[in-house]
Amino acid sequence: xxxxxxxxxxxxxxxxxxxxxxxxxxxxxxxxxxxxxxxxxxxxxxxxxxxxxxxxxxxxxxxxxxxxxxxxxxxxxxxxxxxxxxxxxxxxxxxxxxxxxxxxxxxxxxxxxxxxxxxxxxxxxxxxxxxxxxxxxxxxxxxxxxxxxxxxxxxxxxxxxxxxxxxxxxxxxxxxxxxxxxxxxxxxxxxxxxxxxxxxxxxxxxxxxxxxxxxxxxxxxxxxxxxxxxxxxxxxxxxxxxxxxxxxxxxxxxxxxxxxxxxxxxxxxxxxxxxxxxxxxxxxxxxxxxxxxxxxxxxxxxxxxxxxxxxxxxxxxxxxxxxxxxxxxxxxxxxxxxxxxxxxxxxxxxxxxxxxxxxxxxxxxxxxxxxxxxxxxxxxxxxxxxxxxxxxxxxxxxxxxxxxxxxxxxxxxxxxxxxxxxxxxxxxxxxxxxxxxxxxxxxxxxxxxxxxxxxxxxxxxxxxxxxxxxxxxxxxxxxxxxxxxxxxxxxxxxxxxxxxxxxxxxxxxxxxxxxxxx
Ligand SMILES: [Ca+2]
Ligand SMILES: [Ca+2]
Numbered sequence: 001x002x003x004x005x006x007x008x009x010x011x012x013x014x015x016x017x018x019x020x021x022x023x024x025x026x027x028x029x030x031x032x033x034x035x036x037x038x039x040x041x042x043x044x045x046x047x048x049x050x051x052x053x054x055x056x057x058x059x060x061x062x063x064x065x066x067x068x069x070x071x072x073x074x075x076x077x078x079x080x081x082x083x084x085x086x087x088x089x090x091x092x093x094x095x096x097x098x099x100x101x102x103x104x105x106x107x108x109x110x111x112x113x114x115x116x117x118x119x120x121x122x123x124x125x126x127x128x129x130x131x132x133x134x135x136x137x138x139x140x141x142x143x144x145x146x147x148x149x150x151x152x153x154x155x156x157x158x159x160x161x162x163x164x165x166x167x168x169x170x171x172x173x174x175x176x177x178x179x180x181x182x183x184x185x186x187x188x189x190x191x192x193x194x195x196x197x198x199x200x201x202x203x204x205x206x207x208x209x210x211x212x213x214x215x216x217x218x219x220x221x222x223x224x225x226x227x228x229x230x231x232x233x234x235x236x237x238x239x240x241x242x243x244x245x246x247x248x249x250x251x252x253x254x255x256x257x258x259x260x261x262x263x264x265x266x267x268x269x270x271x272x273x274x275x276x277x278x279x280x281x282x283x284x285x286x287x288x289x290x291x292x293x294x295x296x297x298x299x300x301x302x303x304x305x306x307x308x309x310x311x312x313x314x315x316x317x318x319x320x321x322x323x324x325x326x327x328x329x330x331x332x333x334x335x336x337x338x339x340x341x342x343x344x345x346x347x348x349x350x351x352x353x354x355x356x357x358x359x360x361x362x363x364x365x366x367x368x369x370x371x372x373x374x375x376x377x378x379x380x381x382x383x384x385x386x387x388x389x390x391x392x393x394x395x396x397x398x399x400x401x402x403x404x405x406x407x408x409x410x411x412x413x414x415x416x417x418x419x420x421x422x423x424x425x426x427x428x429x430x431x432x433x434x435x436x437x438x439x440x441x442x443x444x445x446x447x448x449x450x451x452x453x454x455x456x457x458x459x460x461x462x463x464x465x466x467x468x469x470x471x472x473x474x475x476x477x478x479x480x481x482x483x484x485x486x487x488x489x490x491x492x493x494x495x496x497x498x499x500x501x502x503x504x505x506x507x508x509x510x511x512x513x514x515x516x517x518x
Pocket of ligand 1: 057
């Protein structure tokens, strides 16, 4: 072979190999989930409290992997894991000590890989909390910055020689005095803010996000994004720079196909739900109307009816979450009234927006005996009627268990009928079966006294939802439904008659769902 031909031949091999490698890389990046998976219902899971696999009393990734069928049975399409990265707090996990490793309490990276594979086999996507704004005080970068003002890591955090004055974030001074200066800590001295104007910090987060994306994570819940960048003592919340930077990270995540981002932005969720910022954001403000509506408060029913007429449908709805500022567990919000409980659940599971169920909500779990504040709502999952362990661990649970474990636990709920579990499952079955409910339009929304009615449409599919929060049955005329239309009862599947025409009799405290057929 002549040398030029040999060169040509060798180049052919190199280019061919490169093409194969690129194809394999893209194949690897390809989502294992169906397009649109992120419109199904999510479960928010605090791994520490979900299921312990090794008897140390602390929930872990293996325990969660063993519980995936349980989630699938309910109709769950996504899981949000509160932080599973190594943390210094050894509790909620938001004080990150290592952005690229699993907390030893929870297991290993291999356990994470198994969880992702097993979830995908069941058509369930997994997103995880990622904390951009701060690290733990015990993070090696901060420890370095703290002890050595000449360290390059000094520029990774917000240090000032002189203590800035006039700052007040939620009633406290966020500047913390240390031996060699003062550092900014929006969420308390144990969680110092990163200097997010430093390109090296941004690059570090980009690489950390890629680290998890390359391992197969399906997206992120981005924590506290309106706090990424502060300008001065007055202009510290939700600055334009924070929105821009959040959009930058979202674009990076979505450069991988079929990924999902949901942001925590308490003050302006509708803005953060925009495609150029997060795409998804929690519908803060709606959650505190849901239990009120369930109790029949007309003003709250009106607000619920209006909400999605003026809000992006990519918002994420919920009744409660892991933070007590968003309310107690739903059980405690309605004082154990299961009729109101179901009305609250139906309210947000059938509306537009992606529903996020807080673990335990689907079995009516109450708050933890004898605790207050956040620990009250973050108790071990009630698997069985065991007053010591709740079936959560073979050892001693790290935290006291739920106050109603003897009456409300997964084992009994799944064996029974006509209870909270079966209600949640029925709602999710409807949502999963009907594209109009998972991502259709929101039309003719109306609150008539204590009755909420609306339609969801997608293509030829038209679904009518009627929720009567009142103690009296009533008769009403459905807006936007032809007086000759046929209404086929979808829920309840038993005991509800198909209807002809737009005039409907609505039982007291009931949920009815119909398919509108011409
Ligand atoms: Ca464990
Ligand atoms: Ca910040």
